[in-house]
Amino acid sequence: DGGITQSPKYLFRKEGQNVTLSCEQNLNHDAMYWYRQDPGQGLRLIYYSQIVNDFQKGDIAEGYSVSREKKESFPLTVTSAQKNPTAFYLCASSIAGFSYEQYFGPGTRLTVT
């Protein structure tokens, strides 16, 4: 079955540590996205990538970094510079183009204490 996988589902880290969230897709989609969701709020775009080896900052990129070395993979690193990292993180992918819908993974809930 085609889809998007995110791992792990729950992640706990101590303040000051960097942590990397995994996102893999086998849909052969060109574009991939990372969103952050806080309780009772909508989704905010962190980073997106339209093609391999290229990515752009979204609305809230500070304190995050990404890489896109393979079409299937778009890992997100939450660095110690991110002031409020505890959140639900969602990865999505789509066929490149502005009218195509995005498909979402199940999400990773990160808790930093």
Add this chain to the structure above:
Amino acid sequence: GNSVTQMEGPVTLSEEAFLTINCTYTATGYPSLFWYVQYPGEGLQLLLKATKADDKGSNKGFEATYRKETTSFHLEKGSVQVSDSAVYFCALSGSARQLTFGSGTQLTVLP
């Protein structure tokens, strides 16, 4: 820039009641419009979409019509079920190649 405004929640209905969740948007050009649904602890699932004015998207008994004259894309269902309890997000995809989301509307359906 683009923006999406959804009706405030939470919305609580009895089973078999009629559902409307209002969504209006601001965008340049001709965006595509979407409704996504999120069940507790899960990612978002595409519920329906419309890509041009007067298009009607439909799925699982839900419908929404792309109204350019009122810049709206209201979600409706004639008879809700307990299993429809979730958070619903309206979104648009414009020329910037990104999705802009509304803040979400929590729906609870009581048996």
